[in-house]
Structures are given as C-alpha cells and as structure tokens.
Amino acid sequence: MAKADFSPIADTTRRAEIVALLRRAILTGQLAPGQKLNELRISEQMRVSRAPLREAMRELVQEGILTSIPYAGTFVIEVTAKDIDDAYSFNKVMDELAIERAWPLRDQRFFDELDRRHEAVKQATRALDTTRQIETALQLHGLIYEWADNSVLLETWQRLTSRLQMYFALHQHARNEPVPAEDVHETYVRLLKGKDMRAAQCHAREHIDLDFEELLAYARGLEQRPSRGA
Amino acid sequence: MAKADFSPIADTTRRAEIVALLRRAILTGQLAPGQKLNELRISEQMRVSRAPLREAMRELVQEGILTSIPYAGTFVIEVTAKDIDDAYSFNKVMDELAIERAWPLRDQRFFDELDRRHEAVKQATRALDTTRQIETALQLHGLIYEWADNSVLLETWQRLTSRLQMYFALHQHARNEPVPAEDVHETYVRLLKGKDMRAAQCHAREHIDLDFEELLAYARGLEQRPSRGA
DNA sequence: TCTTGTTAGATTGTCGACAATCTGCTTGTC
DNA sequence: GACAAGCAGATTGTCGACAATCTAACAAGA
DSSP: OOOOOOOOOOOOOHHHHHHHHHHHHHHTTSSOTTOEEOHHHHHHHHTOOHHHHHHHHHHHHHHTSEEEETTTEEEEOOOOHHHHHHHHHHHHHHHHHHHHHHGGGOOHHHHHHHHHHHHHHHHHHHTTOHHHHHHHHHHHHHHHHHHTOOHHHHHHHHHHHHHHHHHHHHHHHHHOOOOOOSOTTHHHHHHHHSSOHHHHHHHHHHHHHHHHHHHHHHHHHTTTOOOOOO | OOOOOOOOOOOOOHHHHHHHHHHHHHHTTSSOTTOEEOHHHHHHHHTOOHHHHHHHHHHHHHHTSEEEETTTEEEEOOOOHHHHHHHHHHHHHHHHHHHHHHGGGOOHHHHHHHHHHHHHHHHHHHTTOHHHHHHHHHHHHHHHHHHSOOHHHHHHHHHHHHHHHHHHHHHHHHHOOOOOOSOTTHHHHHHHHSSOHHHHHHHHHHHHHHHHHHHHHHHHHTTTOOOOOO
8 A cells, every 4th residue: 555645635715825925025024014914905906804914913013013903903013233143143152052952863855855955046146046046055054953853942943934034025125136156155064064063153143244244234224214115 | 090911811711611621621631642633522521512522623733732534533642752752852941041131131020020920839739639730830940931032932932832741741741750859849939030041041940950850851752653542 | 334415414614784983174162 | 384183085894684505304216
C-alpha cells in the first residue's frame, strides 16, 4: 500500500484571503506607514462585508504591522529609527541562537533546501523583482529557524519577518534604484554548509550589519516626518 | 505650572473587555487546553453579540493561546512537553540578553520597582493566592525586559508570558498543593541589585531551571492524553 | 458486517442595518 | 477676532439574521 501524506487543505474563508491581501499590500509598501485603513472603502473594493475585514485587521494588529485606536481607526504602523534598531539588534542575537540550534540538525535535506532558496533569491535578483528579492532573501534566512526545532523561536522569527520585510521594502522604495547584481548570500550559504559554526555565526552577524546600516541611515533621515499617507 | 502626565484612558470597547475576560479564563485554567469555545454560548453568557466576540477570539489566536480551524471552531491550545521545553530553552537565552541590555540602565527607579514587585509576590504567597502568585512572579521577572529598552524584545517577552502563565497555572491545578512559603526570588533580586552581571545571568538561568524541571515532568506525564475539555 | 449515500441539527462564516463616537464646520456671543 | 456651543457628516462598534459548512445519526446496498 502506498503511503500518501497529504498536507492540510487551504483555508477557504474570506477572512484568510483578506489577511493575505492586506499583508501583501503593507509589506510591499502599497499602504504607506501611518496610513489609515477605511473599512467601508476597502470592504467595497474587495467586495466583502466589513465583518471578515475587521476580523482580518484584528489579526494584523496582533501581528504587529497595524495599530488600532478605538473609534478613531486602524493604521499601518509608523516606522522609527529605534524600531529598526531594536529589530536589528534583536535579530543578531536570535540568529546566533538559531544557527547554534540548527547546526547539529543539518542534513542533506537542509542543504538541498538551502540551495533551492538561494537559487530563488538569485532568480528574483536577475528578474529585477525587488519585492520578490526581499521575500526570498528572508526565506533563505529563515531556514535556520525552521531547522532549529524550536516552535517559539520559529514563531518569533516569523513575527519579526513581517516587519523586516516592511522595513526593507520601504528602503527600496525610498532609494528607488536597481538591486545589486552581485550575490551577497554566497558566503552565507557556503559557511552554513561548512564545519565552522562560529564562523557562520559571525558572518551572519556582519552580513545583517551591512543591510541594516543602510536601512538605519535611511530611517534616521525620515525621522519626525508627518507621513500621513494619501 | 504643575506638570501632569496622564495615562491614556481605558479602551471602552466591548471587544477589549472580552479579550481580557477570555485571556483571564484561559490563563487561570478555567478553560482547559483543547477545549472548544462555542461562540453562541459565550456570547449569550457575556450578553454581547458574536461580532466583538469573534474579533476578540481572532486577537487571542494571534496571541498564541487559542487556535482556530475554519468551520470547525476555536480551541484553547494544547500543551505538549515539547512546547514547554521550547519555551523554557528560548526563555533562558532571552533572559541572558535582557539582563545584559538592562544592566547598564539600572537606576534608583529600577531598584524601587524591583522591590515593589518582589513585595507583591511575597504578599500573594502569604495570601495563598496561587493565580496571583504566578502573575506577580512573571511581572517581577518581566522588569528586566521592560528595562532593556528594546521594543521587540519586550514584545516577544509579553507574548511568551501568556503561555508561561498558562503552563504554570496548569501545573498548579494538577498538583493541587499549597504554594511554597519560602522566598525563591530573594537571590534573584539581590543579584540584580549587585555588581556581577554574569552571576545574575547564571542565577536567572538556574532559577528558571528549577521551576521548569517540575513543569516538564508534569507535562511529560500527561502526554498523549485526549484532553477534550467539558 | 462493512461501506456508502442521505439527512437533520448544530455551529461557524458572512451580510446589511443600526447605534455610538469622533471630526470639522458653522453659529452665536463677548 | 477669539472662543465655546451646537450641529451635520463620516467612520467605527455592535447587533440580529441568513448562508455555508461540518458532524453525527441513520438507512440502503454490496
């Protein structure tokens, strides 16, 4: 008898689809930080009633990318330099932990998946698809968390990912220049395949540094901007 | 002119109150793990309609203490030994980080607040109020996170706190014996006031160990139990 | 007996309408 | 002109009812 392991079927509620749509809109920068989400207008655009839309918004508030003020509205979170700095410095420590935990669990499947995700980043880079490039880079980075075999650690990473993706998207939008053609993840992947865990941890820390330094400079620049979107 | 700093007024939506009520019911063990939440029944008991109740439930799902299956229902999360182990090992690392970050920021206000929270634990212990004892102990523990000046770190701790409180409450319910009269936090507080950061970090790690070891043993005991609540 | 199709009941998901609240403008008064 | 009161208009919060889906019991057939 053939063993077939089926994955759970997709959630087919409107709410789940609305969550995905809104999240995408926020993380790609279609909805600017500070912008208010008008329930009636959005529900009409999506052709749904306000009930599932509001439930979806509650989820995104808890996810940390929306913020809600009773009787005033729900807004895309503002981004301050300190927010980015906090996320950055937290991420550094988390990365060290994740690599440490995932290290002894690496196997052929890990390496294959690593290559697959690396390839996805390179493809997005070649296609000049900046949104997808950010997305795939974070997925590549997230592999060590998936492999660390700690549900709390993974969940924390996933929450953080939302905001990181938003930050990087903002940055890209702001400077509005083509993505770097070079492969900045080459060393990261190579070290994760190697034998020196310390080296991998150090590189991860510095590699993150590079990306974040630019991001921080950008964020400091737009500090104290009103930024109520259209 | 006198400077008056007002705190924001309380959220006066039904949703916020429902969230608080449900969270309390879960964290104190009034709602058992795995138990299904019947929307109609709860909404009638609370004298509210299902709309704000459902929104509240969505928040708690994102908070990680409820889980939802479309068209099947919303349930209190199950607790496995691995969940507790994951939370425990994650917490150890986070604690070290929080102490490191909070250490240079300690001041008189920190020490005063430390004493205040320590006192609250001792009072709950004397009153044999186990629920409040767990709550205050976590608040005492949370001070280093509030002082670490990192929003992401603090938020992660707060999310974790919900589940920790639930785990400890379950444990207390299960063994159903009076709380220890001795003051287990004495050393922790003393070290946080001292000059040796490493010592404080080590103690935090071992201190957590003590509590968790018992908890883990308990969790391993009830593994593979069906546990669908009444 | 086991499997499959059907049906009734209960529960969740969604909708449209009403109530509560906020915002900005207008009006009147000093 | 400055300021407070009051009045629309718009928006959020809440409600009750309907539609979609699941579960479990039951009947029919191999």
